[in-house]
Amino acid sequence: MKVSVDSRELSLSNLDKPLYPDGTTKAEVIDYYHRIAPVILPHLADRALTRIRFPDGADRPGFFEKNAPVKKPAWVPVSPDGLIICQEPATLVWLANLAALELHTHQWKVGGPGPDRVVFDLDPGPPAGLDECRAVALALRERLAVDGREAFPKTSGRKGMQVSSTFAGTFDEVATYARDIAAEFAAAAKDMVTDQMAKELRPGKVFIDWSQNNQAKTTVCVYSLRAGPAPTVSAPLTWDEVAHGDFTAASFGPAEVLDRAARLGDLHAGLLTGP
Numbered sequence: 001m002k003v004s005v006d007s008r009e010l011s012l013s014n015l016d017k018p019l020y021p022d023g024t025t026k027a028e029v030i031d032y033y034h035r036i037a038p039v040i041l042p043h044l045a046d047r048a049l050t051r052i053r054f055p056d057g058a059d060r061p062g063f064f065e066k067n068a069p070v071k072k073p074a075w076v077p078v079s080p081d082g083l084i085i086c087q088e089p090a091t092l093v094w095l096a097n098l099a100a101l102e103l104h105t106h107q108w109k110v111g112g113p114g115p116d117r118v119v120f121d122l123d124p125g126p127p128a129g130l131d132e133c134r135a136v137a138l139a140l141r142e143r144l145a146v147d148g149r150e151a152f153p154k155t156s157g158r159k160g161m162q163v164s165s166t167f168a169g170t171f172d173e174v175a176t177y178a179r180d181i182a183a184e185f186a187a188a189a190k191d192m193v194t195d196q197m198a199k200e201l202r203p204g205k206v207f208i209d210w211s212q213n214n215q216a217k218t219t220v221c222v223y224s225l226r227a228g229p230a231p232t233v234s235a236p237l238t239w240d241e242v243a244h245g246d247f248t249a250a251s252f253g254p255a256e257v258l259d260r261a262a263r264l265g266d267l268h269a270g271l272l273t274g275p
Contacts, residue, residue, distance in 0.1 A: 008090035048083035051100035104218035121209035125202030157226030178210035236267035
């Protein structure tokens, strides 16, 4: 099927193919990314993009894709090291047609002087869950405020959360800052928080993954879909929602997130202003 997206010509295929076990089709995935473009694109712009693709559906093994495909459209820009940069709705549609369900970005812009944000990835080890993540997120908000930083929470789209803030500094500085705060939390709440990556140390605790600030790492972009039994979204939250806890990962499917964006705007717009 030939389509035109803002004067870009694209060929779409297998639109009726289910990409999620609940029956969500490729056409519906493409529609979501096209409609969410106004709020997701500012968070993707100028950032190298890695993807997790599921050509056989989210219930089948997917694969991580870093470099740009050989057969990409000429108008899709790439970074100096060969990664895609998503600057326009047509690129989102093209990626969705490739079953790139998940979009992950660096904490820095291509050609920029260094990182422009810091992220704390909150990963609960069962039986800990979102309630424990919420408590850590609220404490992180207070801790970042001490340093004059505004915090922006979102779901991971799965079992955890991420809290981000703007940051100006070197890669070493942002990694050290995140690591030190994670260690501070782990020392203050040993029964609830760990800053250690060893999985045997995580049961019942929230792992604050500070390593997401490593120059080579990417983190799921706000508004990105996630693979699973049904499509969920890495959705931005208000702090009132974090405090009251009336949500799960399943609370934020594509339809809900599109509705929230229309009603609330981009809750993470403050991350775009820079440090």
